[in-house]
Amino acid sequence: MTVHLAHICRHPIKAHGREVLASVLLSAGECLPFDRHWAVAHEAAKLRDGWSPCANFARGAKAPALMAITSTLEGDRLTLRHPDRPDLTFRPDDPADLPAFLAWVGPLNPPDRAQPAAIVKAGRGMTDSDFPSVAILSLASLRELSARMGQDLSIHRWRGNLWLEGMEPFAEFGLIGQSLRIGEAVMRIEERITRCRATMADPDTGHVNGDTLAGLQAAHGHQDFGVYATVTNGGTIAVNDIVELP
Template sequence: MTPSVASLQRHPLKSHGREALAAVTLTRGQGIAWDRHWAVAHEAARIVEGEWAPCQNFSRGSKAPALMAIEARLDEARAELTLSHPARPDLTFRPDAAEDLGRFLDWVRPLCPADRAQPVRIHSVPGRGMTDTDYPSVSIISLASNRALGEHLGVDLSPLRWRANIWLEGLAPWQERGWVGRRLRIGTAVLEIVEPKVRCLATTANPRTGQRDADTLRALRALHGDQDFGLYARVLEGGTVELGDGAELVP
């Protein structure tokens, strides 16, 4: 079976919802447009305005598992975001608009544990998503590996736990773990596989309920001796990636 793209996902507001796409246009040296375009800085954040900042400065699912159940819809033309959560009414707001910040904070604070640093503002950098890597990256997972991990745990794991951009079907379980340093053509784009993605507590939360219900990290350590699941990649050659496009390693 030839590996192919089974899903394309972006996360406009880092750790606060995902959105399925039919196609993406990748640009050399950049991540997916609007992916992690904004991030929610908490009260203990140390951020330099205009610069990328690491994930510990932001509210995220590892500290607030309820955030994992958020869905997002982005109106690109208006830079307007709609967030949905099973425990909250839908919220439509503009992350760049100072007058909308209060409404967003009122909406999200009930999803944040009281004993954790609280969200206070939204951070963004023009042209640079707040990826977990200090370089613009695209994240990739294998659905076969997701199923294998679920079988080890004895549960049906949703791939949404991994917050990846590109889901591939048609690989052997764990085949992608040998791809670091290789180049991968997906659609008309070419990506360099840079490193594995080390996982955190966010993946233990169910993306439907926002409650921790599966010890994914313990399972990964038992199977592989690490907490790696999925890959980070750089875009070497821009192009279009659509659902159903093939994926192959290239010289």
């Protein structure tokens, strides 16, 4: 089977919503545009200048209800949706809109955890990697894990950017150190993505309903799923583009 790009996703606020795209323009050395452009710092955060590690932010590993947020970014306005909350449209960069966002997201965070306090951004996406990355995942790997666990796992549990169809299960790990082309862009595969408890939550409900970490450990002896890549040559990519492998 010819390998092709099946899905493109971005997450404008880290851990607070997902958005499906038909195409996107990638730039060399940068994250997918507006992916993790903002992050929600909690009240115990110790932020660095620029990029900061994920422990400083509200996220699905600690607040699984966040996993059910979907989003739409239009210009400087972001709309968030959740099955247990009314829709919210606001401007993440406008301090005047922060109280409305905090009031909206507060009930989705466990009361015994550090609470959301501010929306922050850096000169690059607030990915979990300490370098600007694009997360690439395989639908074949997802199907294999789903079959082993006996449940249909959504792509949105994994908060990836690019989903490939047509590879053998977990063949993406064999591409580390190599480059692939999708549409006009070229990406170098850098490292595996080690997963956290966020993937255990159902992205439709925000309720924990599948031990993905135990499933990966039992089947493969690790908790890795997907790979991080860096964009080496920018260009437009679109759903159904052919993926040229090494």
